[in-house]
Amino acid sequence: MPADRIASHPSGPPAGPLEGPAAAPLTEAEVGAVRAQFPALSRQHDGRPYVYLDGPGGTQVPRRTIDAMADYLGRCNANHEGAFPTSEESDAMLADVHAAAADYVGAADAGEVVFGQNMTTLTFALSRAIGRTLKAGDEIVVTRLDHDANVAPWLALEEERGIRMRWVGIHEEDCTLDLDGLERSLGPRTRLVAVGLASNAVGTLNPIRQIVEMAHAAGALTYVDAVHAAPHVPLDVAALGTDFLVCSPYKFFGPHLGLLYGRRDLLQNLTAYKVRPATNEPPGKWETGTPPAESLAGLLATFGYLESLGEMSGGSGGSVVGASGPGGAGAPTTRRARLGAAMAVIGATERGLARRALRALGDVPGLRLRGVVDPNRLAERVPTFAFTLAGHSPREVATELGRRGIAVWDGDYYAYELIRALGLAESGGMVRVGFVHYNTAAEIDRLVEALGEIALRKSAGTGHA
Ligand SMILES: Cc1ncc(COP(=O)(O)O)c(C=O)c1O
Numbered sequence: 001m002p003a004d005r006i007a008s009h010p011s012g013p014p015a016g017p018l019e020g021p022a023a024a025p026l027t028e029a030e031v032g033a034v035r036a037q038f039p040a041l042s043r044q045h046d047g048r049p050y051v052y053l054d055g056p057g058g059t060q061v062p063r064r065t066i067d068a069m070a071d072y073l074g075r076c077n078a079n080h081e082g083a084f085p086t087s088e089e090s091d092a093m094l095a096d097v098h099a100a101a102a103d104y105v106g107a108a109d110a111g112e113v114v115f116g117q118n119m120t121t122l123t124f125a126l127s128r129a130i131g132r133t134l135k136a137g138d139e140i141v142v143t144r145l146d147h148d149a150n151v152a153p154w155l156a157l158e159e160e161r162g163i164r165m166r167w168v169g170i171h172e173e174d175c176t177l178d179l180d181g182l183e184r185s186l187g188p189r190t191r192l193v194a195v196g197l198a199s200n201a202v203g204t205l206n207p208i209r210q211i212v213e214m215a216h217a218a219g220a221l222t223y224v225d226a227v228h229a230a231p232h233v234p235l236d237v238a239a240l241g242t243d244f245l246v247c248s249p250y251k252f253f254g255p256h257l258g259l260l261y262g263r264r265d266l267l268q269n270l271t272a273y274k275v276r277p278a279t280n281e282p283p284g285k286w287e288t289g290t291p292p293a294e295s296l297a298g299l300l301a302t303f304g305y306l307e308s309l310g311e312m313s314g315g316s317g318g319s320v321v322g323a324s325g326p327g328g329a330g331a332p333t334t335r336r337a338r339l340g341a342a343m344a345v346i347g348a349t350e351r352g353l354a355r356r357a358l359r360a361l362g363d364v365p366g367l368r369l370r371g372v373v374d375p376n377r378l379a380e381r382v383p384t385f386a387f388t389l390a391g392h393s394p395r396e397v398a399t400e401l402g403r404r405g406i407a408v409w410d411g412d413y414y415a416y417e418l419i420r421a422l423g424l425a426e427s428g429g430m431v432r433v434g435f436v437h438y439n440t441a442a443e444i445d446r447l448v449e450a451l452g453e454i455a456l457r458k459s460a461g462t463g464h465a
Helices: 003-007 028-035 063-075 086-103 121-130 152-161 179-185 206-218 266-267 293-312 335-362 375-381 392-403 416-421 441-456
Strands: 113-118 137-141 164-168 190-196 220-227 245-246 258-262 369-370 384-389 410-411 430-434
Touching: 028 293, 063 086, 063 293, 086 113, 086 258, 086 293, 086 335, 113 121, 121 152, 121 220, 121 245, 121 258, 137 152, 137 179, 152 164, 164 179, 179 206, 190 206, 206 220, 258 266, 293 335, 335 369, 335 375, 335 384, 335 441, 384 392, 384 441, 392 410, 392 430, 392 441
Parallel strands: 137 164, 137 190, 190 220, 220 245
Antiparallel strands: 113 258, 245 258, 369 384, 384 430, 410 430
C-alpha cells in the first residue's frame, strides 16, 4: 500500500473523554474482597504478607483466570476451524475474547483486535508492515519517555529503509514530554508518531488526545503504547482517534499476551507476513500460527473479573461508556459500561494510594523521586514511582526490599532513553514501585518503613551510590 494511503486519516476529530467518570474508591472491606480473589496475594514471607509492588512488570491474576485456563485445557483444548465440538467451542471462545477486548479498548469492531505473544512482538510485526509502505526520507517521531518496545521497532526502519527518526525529549524536572519539541518534529514527511500513554518508569500520563490531534493534523498515523496505562486508566480508541493502540493483558490482571487495536482499513490494507493458506482478513491475517487459546480463555475471565469490579461499584461508571441501570443507580448494563465502571473505581482507589505514597516517600531521608511529584497533579500520573536513595544503588535497595518480602524493580525497565536522559544509566537507574487497585495503605507503610531503615544504614558498596 502506498504511503499516502496509510497516512490519510478518514475520521473527524476525536470526541469524548478519556477520563473515567467520578467513582468512589474501594472501601477497606472491598479491597479485602478483591484481594481474596487473587491467590498470589496470600503468599507469606517471614510470617508477613508478601508485598507485590512489581505490578509495572506484570500484575497478579484472579482465581477465575487461573481456573479458566485450566478449564480450557481440560475441556475444549483444540485447534481452530475443525468440524468437531471441541474445536467449535474453542472457536466460539476466541470470538468472545475478541469481542470482549474490543469492548475493553472501545473499538466498535472485534476484527480490529489482534492478539499476539506480547506488545513487543506485535509492534515488530506492525512496524515491518508499515515500513514496507514508506520511502527513504519519510519520518517517524519517537520519544525519550517511551519504553524501548515503542522505539526500537521504528529505529530498525532507519537502517533498513532510510527512514528519518525525529526525537521528542522530556522536561527533566517533572519527566513530562516536550510538546513544543513534538510540534517542531512534525512536518510534511512525518508518517507516524509512536508515543506512550503512560511512562512505565515514572508514571507520567501523556496528553494523548492532544498528541493524536497534532499527529493527525500533520497527516501522520499514531501508534500508542498503552501497556503501562492499561491497569490504571480506561482505554478508549474511539475517543482518542488513534490509528493503533497496544497493551499487554499480563499488566492488567490477565495472562501473558499482547493485544493490538488497529483501524480496520489499515489492518485490511497493510501487508502482513503470513503463511499462504491463512486468511487475508483481519484479525486472522495478523495472528500468525496457532493462537495461545488457553491464555485467551484466561483473558476472557480477566475481563469478567473487571466487569464484576464494575458491578461492585454499583454502576457509578456507567455514563462514560454506555448505558447504566435506571437513573444510573443500578449495575451497568453493557460489558463496556461495566469495564468503564471498573476503571473508574480503580482510578479512585489508586489516587488514594498515590497521595499516601507521595507523602510518605517524601519523608524518607535521601530519597529523590522523579516525575510528577506535586500531589495536586495526580491526574497527570499513574501510581508508579521511580526514585534513587542517596548512598545506595538501586539494586542494593531492591535487594534489601526483596529480603523483606517487598517486590520492586530496579534498573531501566527498558525505559532506555529516559534513564539516559536523566543521566542515571551509569549508576544503575532507579528503584521503581508500582501500585494497583489490590495494593493497600498498609503496604505503603511497610515499604516506607523498610526504606527508612535502609536509608539509615551504610551502603554495602555495590559501586553505584
Ligand atoms: C510501557 C511498556 N511498553 C511496552 C512494554 C513491552 O510489553 P511486552 O512485554 O508485552 O512486550 C512494556 C513492558 O514492560 C511496557 O511497560
